[in-house]
Amino acid sequence: MKPNKQKKKFSWRERLHEIIYEADTPAGKLFDVILLIVIILSIFFVMIESVKGLPRWVYLYLYYAEWVITILFSIEYILRLISIKKPQKYVFSFYGIIDFLSTIPLYLSFFISGSTALLTVRALRLLRVFRILKINRYIGEGNKLVIALRDSRPKILVFLFAVLVLSLIAGTLMYMIEGSESGFTSIPISIYWCIVTLTTVGFGDIHPITPLGQFIASIIMIMGYGIIAVPTGIVSAEYSRATKKSTNNNTQHCYNCNATEHQNGADFCYNCGYKLHDDNE
Amino acid sequence: MKPNKQKKKFSWRERLHEIIYEADTPAGKLFDVILLIVIILSIFFVMIESVKGLPRWVYLYLYYAEWVITILFSIEYILRLISIKKPQKYVFSFYGIIDFLSTIPLYLSFFISGSTALLTVRALRLLRVFRILKINRYIGEGNKLVIALRDSRPKILVFLFAVLVLSLIAGTLMYMIEGSESGFTSIPISIYWCIVTLTTVGFGDIHPITPLGQFIASIIMIMGYGIIAVPTGIVSAEYSRATKKSTNNNTQHCYNCNATEHQNGADFCYNCGYKLHDDNE
Amino acid sequence: MKPNKQKKKFSWRERLHEIIYEADTPAGKLFDVILLIVIILSIFFVMIESVKGLPRWVYLYLYYAEWVITILFSIEYILRLISIKKPQKYVFSFYGIIDFLSTIPLYLSFFISGSTALLTVRALRLLRVFRILKINRYIGEGNKLVIALRDSRPKILVFLFAVLVLSLIAGTLMYMIEGSESGFTSIPISIYWCIVTLTTVGFGDIHPITPLGQFIASIIMIMGYGIIAVPTGIVSAEYSRATKKSTNNNTQHCYNCNATEHQNGADFCYNCGYKLHDDNE
Amino acid sequence: MKPNKQKKKFSWRERLHEIIYEADTPAGKLFDVILLIVIILSIFFVMIESVKGLPRWVYLYLYYAEWVITILFSIEYILRLISIKKPQKYVFSFYGIIDFLSTIPLYLSFFISGSTALLTVRALRLLRVFRILKINRYIGEGNKLVIALRDSRPKILVFLFAVLVLSLIAGTLMYMIEGSESGFTSIPISIYWCIVTLTTVGFGDIHPITPLGQFIASIIMIMGYGIIAVPTGIVSAEYSRATKKSTNNNTQHCYNCNATEHQNGADFCYNCGYKLHDDNE
16 A cells, blocks of 8 residues: 555544544534434434334334434444554443444344344443543533542442441341231342332332331331431532632642642742742732 | 603502512512412412312302402503513513413413313412512522522532433333333333432332342442432532632731731731731722 | 518428429439439320220220329429419410320310320320420530521521422422322322422322323422432531531630630731730630 | 470460451451351351242252351351450450351251241341451541541430431321321321331331321421431531541641641741741651
8 A cells, every 4th residue: 555545544534533532623522412312312212112002103113213323323333443543442442342232233133033132232322321421521510529429439338338238137137027928028128128218218019017127117217317418428528628629729839849739828838938929810 | 641641650650660570668568478478379279179079169169269369460460561661571571471371361261161271371370489489589598599509500410410321221221120010111111210219219109029120229229329419418518618608708818927817807917916908898 | 471481481492493493403303304204104105005906904004004194294283383483484384385285184084085185185295205305405416406407497498498389380280290090189189299209208109100290200309309408408518617616616805805706826806906815725 | 284385376376366356467368358258158148048939959058058157157266266365255245246146056956946046046147247347447438437427426316316206296196187097007106107207218008198197297208308407417517527637637836927727748837938847746
C-alpha cells in the first residue's frame, strides 16, 4: 500500500473515532444522542414485546423494528471496530462485550431456535444505558455524588455486612419460632423475610403469626429503624465534605516554596511564611 | 367616556385589584382566607361525593353546594377579569387556566351530559390549593426549603436517573427469573415492582416466589437501602448550607490583624479589639 | 383552727408536695419510680385483658389487679389534691384530667354497665406514661432533641402541608384512573392509599392494577423517595446546629459594656473593643 | 517436669496463642481466614438443611459435613483451651460460651434424641460471625462508625422510648376503633401493627378498614414520616462530628496575630506570616 493512501484512510478513521468514541465535536454529540434514542427505543420495544395479550400485528411490527435496530447496532459495531487503532482493546472491554452480545442474538435465531435463551441475552442491551451515564461525569454534580459514594463505600460495606449478619441470626430465630405455617419454611426464606423487613420494604407475603414471632419481628423492625440512619448519616457527612472540598478550591501556589492547598483567605504561606499573591481572581 | 369617570372607575378597580390579587391589606387578607375556606369546602364536597352508599339526600345537598360554590367561583373569576389591567395576562396564566377549568364544568353539564369527564376536570380545582402555598414564600422557613430543593435538583435528577436505569435492568432480570406465575407477567410490570421495592414501599401484590428470585430481590432491597441514603444526604448537606448562608454572611476583615468571620453586628475585632469598618454595605 | 396546727399541717403538706410533684429528693425519686412501675403494670394488664382465648382465671385475676391499681391511683389522686396549695389548678391541668379519667371508670361500672365505653376511657391511662418523659428534660440529650424538633417544627409543618396537597391531587388522579375494582372506591380511600404509598409504608390492601395506574403509582413512589429526604435533611441540619449551639457555650461577659455571646476564642469584645477576661476556665 | 521442657512447651503455647487469638502474624491471619470460611460453610450447611424437598442424599452429605465441621470446631476449642494461660477466662467469656454451645449439640444427639432442640443451639454458631467483625476495629472507618453509634446511643434510646409510647397509645386507639374484623384482635396485636406502620415496613397482614381507622392510620403514618428523620439526623450529626474530630485537631494560636484554625502541619501563620510555635505536642 502507498503511504499517502494509508494516511488518508487514517485521517478518515480518526474522524470516525472522534464521532463515535468522543463527544466533544457537534457530530460526536449528535451521534451519541441518536445512539441514545435508538437504545431507548430498543429497550421500549423489548418491554412492549414482553406484554401479553396485544393484537398480533403489534408483535409483527416489533419483530421488524427489532431487525432494523439489530442491523443499526451491527453497523455501529463494525464502525467501532474499524475506527479504533487496537480493535481487540474494544472487543474485550466491558462495553465491547455488551455491544456484541446485544447485537448477536437475532442472527443466532436463524441457526438455533430458542426464543427464551435469546431473550435472556437481549436484556443485556439494557446495560448499554449505563454508557449514557458517562455524560454525567462532565457535570460537576454527578462528580460530587460519585466522590461521596466512593469515599463512603468502605463504611457502607462494613455496615451492609453487619446488616447481613443480623439478618442471618434474626432469620434463623424467626424460622425456629414461627415454623412452616406462617411461610417461614426454611432458613433462607426466613433470611429473605428478614432483609425485606430490615429494609422496611415489607411485602407481607411472609409475616409472623405467633405472638412471640410478632414480638421478635417488632424488635427487628425497630432495630431496622435505627439502622436505616447509619448509611444516610455516612453519605450525608461524606457528601457535605465532598462539597466543602470542591468549595475550598484555593489554587494559590507559593512563589517561594511552591506549596499548594492554602486555606481560603490565607495571605501568607503556611509552609514558609512568604506573602501570597492572589492569583485566583 | 369622560376622564373623571374613567379615573373613578380605575381607582375602584385598583382597590379591587389590591383585595383580590394582594394580601397586604386587611381586606386582602380576609378575601384570601375566605377563598381558602371555600376551596377547602369544595375539595371536601368533591371527596364526599365520590363516597358510595350514602343516603340520597346527601348527594342532593352536595349538588346544591356544588352549584353555590361554582357561582361563587364564577363571580370571583369575573372580578379578577375586571380588576386587572391586562385581562389576557391573567386568563392565560397558570392559575387563570385552572380557575377557568374549575368553574366551567357544571355549566357545561347542561349541554353535554358526561358525568365522568366532568369529574375529571373538577379535580383540577384541587390544584388551586397550591396558590395558598404562595403564602409560605413570605415565611423564611419555606424559602430555605425551596432554596435547598432547587439547589439539590440537578443532583437528585442524576440520582433518579440512576434509580430508573437500575429498575430497568433489575426489572428485566426479575421478569426472566420469575416468570408469569408470581405476577411478573411483563417487563413493565417487573419494573413497576422494582420501583415499589427500591423505594421500600413494598405493596406485596407482586413478590418473588423462586429461591433465585428471592435472592436477587434481597440484593435489590439492600441496594435500595444504600440508595435511600443518597437523596437524604444531598438535601441534608444543601439545606445545612442554605441555612448557614442566610445566617453568617459577614465579610468584614479587620484592618489591623486581618481576622475574618466576625459576628454579625460586630463593631470591634474579636481578635485585636480594633474598630471594624463596615465594608459589606 | 390554731395557727401552730395550721403551720404544722402546712409543713406536712409541703413535704408531701415535694415527694409527689418533685423528683429532687430521694423520696420523690422513689415515688416517681414506683408510680412508673404501677402505670406500666396497669398498661400491661389492659393489654393482656384485650387478648381473647386465655383461661378464665386470668381474666378474674386481671379484674382484681385492676381494682388494686384503681385504688392505688385513687389514693394518689387524693394525696395530690391535699398536698397542693390550689387544688383547682391541678384538677383542670392536662395531667389532672388524665389522672381523674384513668381512675374513675371502674367506680362508674357499678352504676352504668357499659364495658366497651369503660375500656375507651381506661386507655387514656396510657397517656400517663408521657409524664415519665419529663425526666428526659433533665438529660442533656433529650433537651437537644427537643430543641432540634422545636426549631424544625415550622419547616416540617410546611413540608407536611405540601405532602397533604400532593396526596389530595395524586389521590384524586388515582381514583379516576383505577376505579372501584382495584380498591380505589372513593377519593378519601384514594388519599389514604396515597399517604400509605408516599410514606413508603405500602400495606398492599389497595394497589393499582391498570398499567396507567401503575405508571402514576411509580411516579408517586419516586417522588416519595425524594420527599423523604426533606424532613431528614431538616432535622439533621437543625440537630447539628443545636449541638453546635450548646458546644458554643461561651459565657464571657464584657466588663465594659456587658455584651454576651462572644465567639469562642475571642479576646476582645465585638461590641466595644474592650479586652475580655477569660472567666470560663 | 524439668524447667527447660516447661519453657519449651510454654513457647509452643505462646506461638499457638499468637496464631489462634491474634491476627498480626501471617499464620494468625491464615488461621482466621480458614476459620472464617469454615464458619460460613457451616452456616451455609445449616441453611441448606432447613430447606425441605431436596433429594435424600443431600441431607446425608450435609450430615457428614456437619460431623466434619463439629470435629474441626472441637479441635479448635481444645487448642484454645491449651494455648491460653487462664483457660477459665476464655471458657466463661462471651465467645467461649458460644464456641462451646456450637460444638456440643451433635455429641449430645447420641444420648438425647431431640432434633428440634439441637437445631436451636446450633443456630448460635451463627453468632460466631460477629467475631469476624473484630477485624473492622482495625479499619479506621469501622472505628468512626462505632464512635458515632456509641455517641448517639443515649439520644437514640430516648427516641426509641418515645416511639414505643406512641405505639402503645396509637395501638390502643386503633384496637378500639377497628375491632376484630380487620385483624386488630387485641391491644398487643394492635401495637405490633403500629410498630410495623411507624417503621414504614407495612406488611399489610393487618390493615384498617373503617374510614376512621384509615384516617387515624394516615396520621400515624405521617407522624412516622417525620419521626424517621430523627435518628438519621442524630447519627448524621454525630458521625460528621466524629469525622471532624479525627481530621482537624490543630490547636495552634499565632503568637503575633492570635489567628487560629491553622492547617495541620502548618509552620507559618496563614494570616500574618509569623513563625508558628508547635504547642500541641
